[in-house]
Amino acid sequence: xxxxxxxxxxxxxxxxxxxxxxxxxxxxxxxxxxxxxxxxxxxxxxxxxxxxxxxxxxxxxxxxxxxxxxxxxxxxxxxxxxxxxxxxxxxxxxxxxxxxxxxxxxxxxxxxxxxxxxxxxxxxxxxxxxxxxxxxxxxxxxxxxxxxxxxxxxxxxxxxxxxxxxxxxxxxxxxxxxxxxxxxxxxxxxxxxxxxxxxxxxxxxxxxxxxxxxxxxxxxxxxxxxxxxxxxxxxxxxxxxxxxxxxxxxxx
Amino acid sequence: xxxxxxxxxxxxxxxxxxxxxxxxxxxxxxxxxxxxxxxxxxxxxxxxxxxxxxxxxxxx
Numbered sequence: 001x002x003x004x005x006x007x008x009x010x011x012x013x014x015x016x017x018x019x020x021x022x023x024x025x026x027x028x029x030x031x032x033x034x035x036x037x038x039x040x041x042x043x044x045x046x047x048x049x050x051x052x053x054x055x056x057x058x059x060x061x062x063x064x065x066x067x068x069x070x071x072x073x074x075x076x077x078x079x080x081x082x083x084x085x086x087x088x089x090x091x092x093x094x095x096x097x098x099x100x101x102x103x104x105x106x107x108x109x110x111x112x113x114x115x116x117x118x119x120x121x122x123x124x125x126x127x128x129x130x131x132x133x134x135x136x137x138x139x140x141x142x143x144x145x146x147x148x149x150x151x152x153x154x155x156x157x158x159x160x161x162x163x164x165x166x167x168x169x170x171x172x173x174x175x176x177x178x179x180x181x182x183x184x185x186x187x188x189x190x191x192x193x194x195x196x197x198x199x200x201x202x203x204x205x206x207x208x209x210x211x212x213x214x215x216x217x218x219x220x221x222x223x224x225x226x227x228x229x230x231x232x233x234x235x236x237x238x239x240x241x242x243x244x245x246x247x248x249x250x251x252x
Numbered sequence: 253x254x255x256x257x258x259x260x261x262x263x264x265x266x267x268x269x270x271x272x273x274x275x276x277x278x279x280x281x282x283x284x285x286x287x288x289x290x291x292x293x294x295x296x297x298x299x300x301x302x303x304x305x306x307x308x309x310x311x312x
Contacts, residue, residue: 010275017271025263041270048273128260206259 027084029129040069103145103170104240110150111212111219112233120214121154122164122194124179125244129206131166131173138163138177145170154212164197164209180204184225191227198222208243210236 028037047062074081107123114121124131139160143149145167153160153175163176182199191199198209202222209222218230221239231239257264 014271014275017274018268021267021270021274022264025267026260029263041266044270044273048277 026128027130037073040066040073043069100244101241103167104237104244106145106147106150107167107210107240108233108237110147110154111210111236113147113151114154114212115217115219118214118217119154119156119212120194121150121210121212122179122198123150123210124164124166124177124198124201125208125210125240126166126168126173127206127208127244131168131205131207134164134177134179134201135166135168135174138166138174140174141172142174143172145172164201179209182225195220195222195227199225199227202226208240210240 025037028034043062043066047059047066050059050062107125111121111123124134149172150165152158153165153172155161160175164179165175166173166177179197180200180203181193181196182203184199184203187196187199192213192215194211194214198211198220199222201207202209203225206224211220211222211227212218213220216230219236220227220229221231221236222228223239223243228239
Protein backbone atom coordinates (compact mmCIF):
# COMPACT_ATOMS: atom_id res chain seq x y z
CA UNK A 1 0.00 0.00 0.00
CA UNK A 2 2.81 2.37 0.99
CA UNK A 3 4.64 1.40 -2.19
CA UNK A 4 1.63 2.30 -4.32
CA UNK A 5 1.28 5.61 -2.47
CA UNK A 6 4.94 6.55 -2.96
CA UNK A 7 4.76 5.53 -6.63
CA UNK A 8 1.66 7.71 -7.06
CA UNK A 9 3.50 10.59 -5.37
CA UNK A 10 6.46 10.20 -7.74
CA UNK A 11 4.16 10.12 -10.77
CA UNK A 12 2.26 13.20 -9.58
CA UNK A 13 5.53 15.06 -8.96
CA UNK A 14 6.84 14.17 -12.43
CA UNK A 15 3.45 15.11 -13.88
CA UNK A 16 3.60 18.56 -12.26
CA UNK A 17 7.16 19.08 -13.55
CA UNK A 18 6.07 17.91 -17.02
CA UNK A 19 3.17 20.38 -17.03
CA UNK A 20 5.46 23.25 -15.99
CA UNK A 21 8.15 22.41 -18.58
CA UNK A 22 5.52 21.95 -21.31
CA UNK A 23 4.01 25.35 -20.48
CA UNK A 24 7.43 27.04 -20.57
CA UNK A 25 8.43 25.40 -23.87
CA UNK A 26 5.07 26.16 -25.45
CA UNK A 27 5.27 29.77 -24.32
CA UNK A 28 8.84 30.19 -25.53
CA UNK A 29 8.14 28.56 -28.90
CA UNK A 30 6.68 31.67 -30.47
CA UNK A 31 9.12 34.15 -28.92
CA UNK A 32 12.81 35.06 -29.09
CA UNK A 33 13.30 33.13 -25.84
CA UNK A 34 13.36 29.82 -27.70
CA UNK A 35 17.03 30.21 -28.70
CA UNK A 36 18.30 30.88 -25.20
CA UNK A 37 16.01 28.17 -23.86
CA UNK A 38 17.65 25.69 -26.24
CA UNK A 39 21.03 26.75 -24.81
CA UNK A 40 19.81 26.26 -21.25
CA UNK A 41 18.44 22.79 -22.09
CA UNK A 42 21.72 21.82 -23.78
CA UNK A 43 23.77 23.00 -20.78
CA UNK A 44 21.41 21.09 -18.45
CA UNK A 45 21.83 17.89 -20.45
CA UNK A 46 25.64 18.22 -20.54
CA UNK A 47 25.55 18.97 -16.80
CA UNK A 48 23.57 15.79 -16.11
CA UNK A 49 25.77 13.64 -18.36
CA UNK A 50 29.07 14.91 -16.89
CA UNK A 51 27.66 14.41 -13.41
CA UNK A 52 26.73 10.82 -14.15
CA UNK A 53 30.13 10.11 -15.72
CA UNK A 54 31.92 11.62 -12.75
CA UNK A 55 33.77 14.42 -14.60
CA UNK A 56 34.00 16.65 -11.53
CA UNK A 57 35.91 19.57 -13.04
CA UNK A 58 33.73 19.80 -16.15
CA UNK A 59 30.71 19.46 -13.92
CA UNK A 60 31.95 22.34 -11.74
CA UNK A 61 32.33 24.60 -14.80
CA UNK A 62 28.88 23.72 -16.08
CA UNK A 63 27.33 24.29 -12.65
CA UNK A 64 28.69 27.86 -12.73
CA UNK A 65 27.56 28.45 -16.34
CA UNK A 66 24.13 27.00 -15.54
CA UNK A 67 23.64 29.35 -12.59
CA UNK A 68 24.73 32.32 -14.72
CA UNK A 69 22.54 31.36 -17.68
CA UNK A 70 19.42 31.20 -15.49
CA UNK A 71 20.23 34.69 -14.21
CA UNK A 72 20.84 35.92 -17.76
CA UNK A 73 17.56 34.33 -18.89
CA UNK A 74 15.65 36.16 -16.17
CA UNK A 75 17.25 39.52 -16.96
CA UNK A 76 17.11 39.37 -20.77
CA UNK A 77 13.60 37.97 -20.98
CA UNK A 78 11.97 39.76 -18.08
CA UNK A 79 9.44 41.34 -20.45
CA UNK A 80 8.40 37.97 -21.91
CA UNK A 81 8.23 36.38 -18.47
CA UNK A 82 6.04 39.23 -17.21
CA UNK A 83 3.76 38.88 -20.22
CA UNK A 84 3.61 35.11 -19.79
CA UNK A 85 2.66 35.36 -16.14
CA UNK A 86 -0.04 37.88 -17.00
CA UNK A 87 -1.36 35.52 -19.67
CA UNK A 88 -1.76 32.67 -17.17
CA UNK A 89 -4.45 34.72 -15.50
CA UNK A 90 -6.03 36.01 -18.69
CA UNK A 91 -5.85 34.19 -21.99
CA UNK A 92 -5.72 30.49 -21.35
CA UNK A 93 -8.73 30.41 -19.10
CA UNK A 94 -10.74 32.82 -21.21
CA UNK A 95 -10.52 30.24 -24.01
CA UNK A 96 -12.95 28.01 -22.15
CA UNK A 97 -15.59 30.72 -22.28
CA UNK A 98 -14.90 31.70 -25.84
CA UNK A 99 -17.82 31.99 -28.21
CA UNK A 100 -16.03 30.02 -30.86
CA UNK A 101 -18.85 29.93 -33.40
CA UNK A 102 -19.21 33.72 -33.28
CA UNK A 103 -15.54 34.23 -34.06
CA UNK A 104 -15.64 31.76 -36.93
CA UNK A 105 -18.76 33.41 -38.27
CA UNK A 106 -17.16 36.89 -38.11
CA UNK A 107 -14.05 35.67 -39.95
CA UNK A 108 -16.09 33.85 -42.60
CA UNK A 109 -18.37 36.85 -43.16
CA UNK A 110 -15.34 39.12 -43.53
CA UNK A 111 -13.62 36.80 -46.00
CA UNK A 112 -16.64 36.43 -48.27
CA UNK A 113 -17.51 40.12 -48.21
CA UNK A 114 -13.93 40.95 -49.16
CA UNK A 115 -13.98 38.16 -51.74
CA UNK A 116 -17.06 39.67 -53.42
CA UNK A 117 -15.30 43.03 -53.71
CA UNK A 118 -12.00 41.36 -54.67
CA UNK A 119 -10.10 42.91 -51.80
CA UNK A 120 -7.11 40.92 -50.62
CA UNK A 121 -6.89 39.73 -47.02
CA UNK A 122 -4.57 37.67 -44.86
CA UNK A 123 -5.83 36.45 -41.47
CA UNK A 124 -3.80 34.22 -39.16
CA UNK A 125 -5.60 32.47 -36.32
CA UNK A 126 -3.40 31.58 -33.39
CA UNK A 127 -3.78 28.11 -31.91
CA UNK A 128 -1.52 26.47 -29.34
CA UNK A 129 1.69 28.02 -30.60
CA UNK A 130 2.07 31.68 -29.75
CA UNK A 131 2.61 34.22 -32.53
CA UNK A 132 4.26 36.91 -30.39
CA UNK A 133 7.14 37.41 -32.85
CA UNK A 134 4.73 38.16 -35.67
CA UNK A 135 2.49 40.34 -33.50
CA UNK A 136 5.55 42.43 -32.67
CA UNK A 137 6.24 42.91 -36.40
CA UNK A 138 2.88 44.64 -36.90
CA UNK A 139 0.74 47.21 -35.14
CA UNK A 140 -0.89 46.03 -31.96
CA UNK A 141 -4.67 46.44 -31.96
CA UNK A 142 -6.06 44.17 -29.21
CA UNK A 143 -9.69 44.76 -30.18
CA UNK A 144 -12.79 42.63 -29.82
CA UNK A 145 -13.43 40.55 -32.93
CA UNK A 146 -16.01 41.91 -35.36
CA UNK A 147 -16.30 41.71 -39.11
CA UNK A 148 -16.76 45.47 -39.63
CA UNK A 149 -13.39 46.17 -38.05
CA UNK A 150 -11.73 43.40 -40.07
CA UNK A 151 -13.17 44.74 -43.33
CA UNK A 152 -12.10 48.28 -42.46
CA UNK A 153 -8.55 47.14 -41.78
CA UNK A 154 -8.25 45.49 -45.22
CA UNK A 155 -9.66 48.44 -47.17
CA UNK A 156 -7.07 49.45 -49.80
CA UNK A 157 -5.07 52.66 -49.34
CA UNK A 158 -5.44 52.61 -45.57
CA UNK A 159 -2.37 52.52 -43.31
CA UNK A 160 -3.09 49.07 -41.84
CA UNK A 161 -4.15 47.13 -44.93
CA UNK A 162 -0.67 45.85 -45.82
CA UNK A 163 0.42 42.62 -44.17
CA UNK A 164 -1.68 40.19 -42.17
CA UNK A 165 -3.99 40.24 -39.19
CA UNK A 166 -3.44 37.98 -36.20
CA UNK A 167 -6.43 36.70 -34.28
CA UNK A 168 -5.49 35.47 -30.80
CA UNK A 169 -8.27 34.02 -28.68
CA UNK A 170 -11.35 36.18 -29.11
CA UNK A 171 -9.42 39.31 -30.04
CA UNK A 172 -7.77 40.85 -33.04
CA UNK A 173 -4.23 41.03 -31.67
CA UNK A 174 -2.46 43.00 -34.41
CA UNK A 175 -2.59 44.07 -38.03
CA UNK A 176 0.01 44.86 -40.66
CA UNK A 177 2.02 41.86 -39.45
CA UNK A 178 4.82 40.45 -41.57
CA UNK A 179 4.75 36.70 -42.13
CA UNK A 180 7.66 34.63 -43.47
CA UNK A 181 7.40 33.67 -47.14
CA UNK A 182 7.50 29.97 -47.95
CA UNK A 183 10.80 28.67 -49.29
CA UNK A 184 9.22 25.52 -50.66
CA UNK A 185 10.34 25.13 -54.31
CA UNK A 186 7.29 22.99 -55.05
CA UNK A 187 4.95 25.92 -54.49
CA UNK A 188 3.39 27.12 -57.71
CA UNK A 189 5.03 30.18 -59.17
CA UNK A 190 1.59 31.56 -59.95
CA UNK A 191 0.94 32.12 -56.25
CA UNK A 192 1.27 35.71 -55.06
CA UNK A 193 3.09 37.08 -52.02
CA UNK A 194 -0.03 36.87 -49.84
CA UNK A 195 -0.45 33.14 -50.46
CA UNK A 196 3.29 32.55 -50.03
CA UNK A 197 3.18 34.38 -46.69
CA UNK A 198 0.18 32.29 -45.61
CA UNK A 199 2.05 29.09 -46.49
CA UNK A 200 5.24 30.33 -44.82
CA UNK A 201 3.49 31.06 -41.54
CA UNK A 202 1.60 27.77 -41.59
CA UNK A 203 4.89 25.93 -42.15
CA UNK A 204 6.57 27.55 -39.17
CA UNK A 205 3.64 27.56 -36.74
CA UNK A 206 0.41 25.67 -36.11
CA UNK A 207 -1.70 28.72 -37.02
CA UNK A 208 -4.62 28.56 -39.44
CA UNK A 209 -4.11 31.18 -42.14
CA UNK A 210 -7.02 32.37 -44.29
CA UNK A 211 -6.23 34.20 -47.53
CA UNK A 212 -8.51 36.14 -49.84
CA UNK A 213 -7.05 36.60 -53.30
CA UNK A 214 -7.04 40.12 -54.68
CA UNK A 215 -7.07 38.87 -58.28
CA UNK A 216 -9.65 36.08 -58.23
CA UNK A 217 -11.48 36.73 -54.98
CA UNK A 218 -10.93 33.07 -54.06
CA UNK A 219 -10.73 32.14 -50.39
CA UNK A 220 -7.97 29.70 -49.39
CA UNK A 221 -6.77 28.22 -46.12
CA UNK A 222 -3.18 27.30 -45.25
CA UNK A 223 -2.56 24.76 -42.50
CA UNK A 224 0.70 22.93 -41.82
CA UNK A 225 2.28 24.10 -45.07
CA UNK A 226 -0.68 23.00 -47.22
CA UNK A 227 -2.94 25.35 -49.08
CA UNK A 228 -6.56 24.53 -49.89
CA UNK A 229 -7.89 26.73 -52.66
CA UNK A 230 -11.27 28.26 -53.49
CA UNK A 231 -13.35 27.28 -50.51
CA UNK A 232 -17.02 28.13 -50.30
CA UNK A 233 -18.56 29.59 -47.16
CA UNK A 234 -19.68 26.26 -45.72
CA UNK A 235 -16.32 24.58 -46.31
CA UNK A 236 -14.45 27.46 -44.68
CA UNK A 237 -16.73 27.35 -41.63
CA UNK A 238 -16.29 23.59 -41.41
CA UNK A 239 -12.49 23.80 -41.67
CA UNK A 240 -12.30 26.55 -39.07
CA UNK A 241 -14.64 24.86 -36.59
CA UNK A 242 -12.77 21.57 -36.94
CA UNK A 243 -9.33 23.07 -36.48
CA UNK A 244 -9.81 26.12 -34.32
CA UNK A 245 -9.98 24.02 -31.16
CA UNK A 246 -8.35 20.66 -31.68
CA UNK A 247 -9.40 19.39 -28.23
CA UNK A 248 -13.06 19.97 -29.07
CA UNK A 249 -13.81 16.31 -29.84
CA UNK A 250 -12.15 15.07 -26.69
CA UNK A 251 -14.24 17.24 -24.45
CA UNK A 252 -17.58 16.03 -25.78
CA UNK B 253 -7.28 11.67 -27.57
CA UNK B 254 -5.17 10.96 -30.63
CA UNK B 255 -5.19 14.67 -31.43
CA UNK B 256 -3.94 15.49 -27.96
CA UNK B 257 -1.02 13.10 -28.40
CA UNK B 258 0.05 14.30 -31.84
CA UNK B 259 -0.27 18.04 -31.14
CA UNK B 260 3.19 19.41 -30.25
CA UNK B 261 4.43 15.84 -29.88
CA UNK B 262 8.13 16.70 -29.62
CA UNK B 263 7.57 19.47 -27.09
CA UNK B 264 5.68 16.95 -24.96
CA UNK B 265 8.51 14.43 -25.25
CA UNK B 266 11.25 16.99 -24.47
CA UNK B 267 9.31 18.35 -21.49
CA UNK B 268 8.73 14.81 -20.17
CA UNK B 269 12.44 14.00 -20.45
CA UNK B 270 13.34 17.24 -18.67
CA UNK B 271 10.75 16.53 -15.96
CA UNK B 272 12.17 13.04 -15.31
CA UNK B 273 15.77 14.35 -15.27
CA UNK B 274 14.80 17.14 -12.84
CA UNK B 275 12.98 14.70 -10.56
CA UNK B 276 15.96 12.35 -10.34
CA UNK B 277 18.41 15.22 -9.86
CA UNK B 278 16.38 16.76 -7.02
CA UNK B 279 15.82 13.31 -5.49
CA UNK B 280 19.57 12.66 -5.48
CA UNK B 281 20.24 16.06 -3.89
CA UNK B 282 17.63 15.38 -1.19
CA UNK B 283 19.16 11.99 -0.40
CA UNK B 284 22.61 13.61 -0.17
CA UNK B 285 21.25 16.28 2.16
CA UNK B 286 19.62 13.68 4.41
CA UNK B 287 22.80 11.62 4.54
CA UNK B 288 24.83 14.68 5.41
CA UNK B 289 22.49 15.58 8.27
CA UNK B 290 22.65 11.97 9.52
CA UNK B 291 26.44 12.02 9.32
CA UNK B 292 26.64 15.31 11.23
CA UNK B 293 24.27 13.99 13.87
CA UNK B 294 26.28 10.78 14.19
CA UNK B 295 29.64 12.54 14.57
CA UNK B 296 28.31 14.99 17.12
CA UNK B 297 26.71 12.13 19.12
CA UNK B 298 29.92 10.09 19.02
CA UNK B 299 31.94 13.09 20.11
CA UNK B 300 29.51 13.73 22.94
CA UNK B 301 29.83 10.11 24.09
CA UNK B 302 33.61 10.24 23.86
CA UNK B 303 33.89 13.63 25.48
CA UNK B 304 30.83 14.65 27.54
CA UNK B 305 32.07 18.23 27.90
CA UNK B 306 31.97 18.66 24.09
CA UNK B 307 29.53 21.31 22.88
CA UNK B 308 28.87 22.49 26.44
CA UNK B 309 29.36 26.14 27.15
CA UNK B 310 31.98 26.89 29.75
CA UNK B 311 30.42 27.94 33.08
CA UNK B 312 31.54 31.35 34.19
